Amino acid sequence: xxxxxxxxxxxxxxxxxxxxxxxxxxxxxxxxxxxxxxxxxxxxxxxxxxxxxxxxxxxxxxxxxxxxxxxxxxxxxxxxxxxxxxxxxxxxxxxxxxxxxxxxxxxxxxxxxxxxxxxxxxxxxxxxxxxxxxxxxxxxxxxxxxxxxxxxxxxxxxxxxxxxxxxxxxxxxxxxxxxxxxxxxxxxxxxxxxxxxxxxxxxxxxxxxxxxxxxxxxxxxxxxxxxxxxxxxxxxxxxxxxxxxxxxxxxxxxxxxxxxxxxxxxxxxxxxxxxxxxxxxxxxxxxxxxxxxxxxxxxxxxxxxxxx
Amino acid sequence: xxxxxxxxxxxxxxxxxxxxxxxxxxxxxxxxxxxxxxxxxxxxxxxxxxxxxxxxxxxxxxxxxxxxxxxxxxxxxxxxxxxxxxxxxxxxxxxxxxxxxxxxxxxxxxxxxxxxxxxxx
Ligand SMILES: C[S@@+](CC[C@H](N)C(=O)[O-])C[C@H]1O[C@@H](n2cnc3c(N)ncnc32)[C@H](O)[C@@H]1O
Numbered sequence: 001x002x003x004x005x006x007x008x009x010x011x012x013x014x015x016x017x018x019x020x021x022x023x024x025x026x027x028x029x030x031x032x033x034x035x036x037x038x039x040x041x042x043x044x045x046x047x048x049x050x051x052x053x054x055x056x057x058x059x060x061x062x063x064x065x066x067x068x069x070x071x072x073x074x075x076x077x078x079x080x081x082x083x084x085x086x087x088x089x090x091x092x093x094x095x096x097x098x099x100x101x102x103x104x105x106x107x108x109x110x111x112x113x114x115x116x117x118x119x120x121x122x123x124x125x126x127x128x129x130x131x132x133x134x135x136x137x138x139x140x141x142x143x144x145x146x147x148x149x150x151x152x153x154x155x156x157x158x159x160x161x162x163x164x165x166x167x168x169x170x171x172x173x174x175x176x177x178x179x180x181x182x183x184x185x186x187x188x189x190x191x192x193x194x195x196x197x198x199x200x201x202x203x204x205x206x207x208x209x210x211x212x213x214x215x216x217x218x219x220x221x222x223x224x225x226x227x228x229x230x231x232x233x234x235x236x237x238x239x240x241x242x243x244x245x246x247x248x249x250x251x252x253x254x255x256x257x258x259x260x261x262x263x264x265x266x267x268x269x270x271x272x273x274x275x276x277x278x279x280x281x282x283x284x285x286x287x288x289x290x291x292x293x294x295x296x297x298x299x300x301x302x303x304x305x306x307x308x
Numbered sequence: 309x310x311x312x313x314x315x316x317x318x319x320x321x322x323x324x325x326x327x328x329x330x331x332x333x334x335x336x337x338x339x340x341x342x343x344x345x346x347x348x349x350x351x352x353x354x355x356x357x358x359x360x361x362x363x364x365x366x367x368x369x370x371x372x373x374x375x376x377x378x379x380x381x382x383x384x385x386x387x388x389x390x391x392x393x394x395x396x397x398x399x400x401x402x403x404x405x406x407x408x409x410x411x412x413x414x415x416x417x418x419x420x421x422x423x424x425x426x427x428x429x
Binding site: 074079157158161162163165166167169170174175178 | 393394395398399402408409410411414417418421422424425
């Protein structure tokens with residue numbers, strides 16, 4: 001591939017989704033963009049690059065960005081973050097949110113919805129305790145196609161067997177045809193899916209008590225990770241909890257979040273209050289001074305529009 | 309030592325399952341039908357049984373009922389592994405004492421996921 005074409009794709013992906021496309025990942029362009037090339041009546045990657053350069057056609061840019069995302073997900077992925085929700089956080093939410101009987105969870109980078117629905121199923125399992133409560137579960141993803149899939153809640157036989165106990169399949173799914181299962185309306189109604197780009201202004205999303213942002217930061221470079229973590233810190237409750245994926249951390253990236261001791265994968269605000277969820281038992285380590293100045297979370301309109 | 313009894317009338321399936329389960333550190337034994345499987349269990353109960361449904365001589369459901377009715381027969385975990393993939397079969401299996409249910413085709417991910425949910429890994 002010509003250097004200028006590689007540069008074009010790398011810049012486009014970096015700006016629109018945050019994806020860092022290493023030189024060693026060029027083969028991914030071939031394999032994942034072939035359907036896009038065909039859909040738009042083009043013949044080769046070279047032609048695609050040419051077309052992007054000359055037209056900057058939004059639907060085309062969008063298709064390229066979507067096709068390059070990795071959407072793998074499964075129910076109760078890694079199991080621990082869901083055990084922690086059920087065993088550690090739900091009791092704390094029930095205790096601290098009792099006055100309003102209301103809490104909100106965000107599955108950021110929700111992919112096809114398994115994470116959000118797993119949380120909804122846990123809430124359904126605890127329906128007795130949550131009687132009279134309102135629980136909002138919001139799932140967002142960059143890719144409109146995957147958001148639509150998440151909304152439908154349709155999964156292949158393979159997908160419903162990865163991570164999902166058979167008792168949950170029986171309780172919360174219906175078989176649509178030989179190979180397809182759909183999550184029941186009672187669970188679907190608990191979750192709202194929307195398009196949303198973590199690199200852009202989140203808009204009026206409100207405040208979340210718990211945020212799951214897993215297996216997406218791994219694709220970003222350091223400044224982008226920092227920027228997203230900063231943005232998340234602004235929409236999380238003061239005593240809220242952030243979950244990252246198994247290969248992700250805030251260490252060295254964020255002066256807003258710190259790991260929660262004794263709870264792998266869970267992060268809390270550095271300047272969280274002493275009351276609220278999971279109050280610190282002893283005095284926590286003194287706040288690290290803000291060593292780096294982080295850039296404000298501004299949206300560069302141009303970066304959403306086009307690649308120069 | 310964790311043991312798994314693999315019950316399937318297809319030699320190919322038994323071989324694939326055995327490879328996966330040995331990777332997951334199970335010691336495996338094989339049976340070609342429910343009758344052989346029951347005899348093996350009565351000699352020594354395994355930790356877990358991976359169980360096909362449709363088999364000659366004695367099918368998986370008959371085996372499951374006989375196993376659960378025998379002395380010590382409630383101990384092994386039983387995981388169905390069958391091409392029967394409709395809700396009716398799943399419900400029948402679970403109502404008769406199965407612990408998990410795998411719809412064929414399966415792979416390492418699925419077996420691993422189901423076995424770890426049962427606390428077997
Ligand atoms: C590997 S999936 C993770 C799904 C789920 N969170 C999990 O852990 O199983 C990554 C998802 O991030 C989405 N994504 C990538 N860049 C994004 C961005 N800038 N904003 C929002 N979502 C993004 C992709 O579309 C993809 O669905």
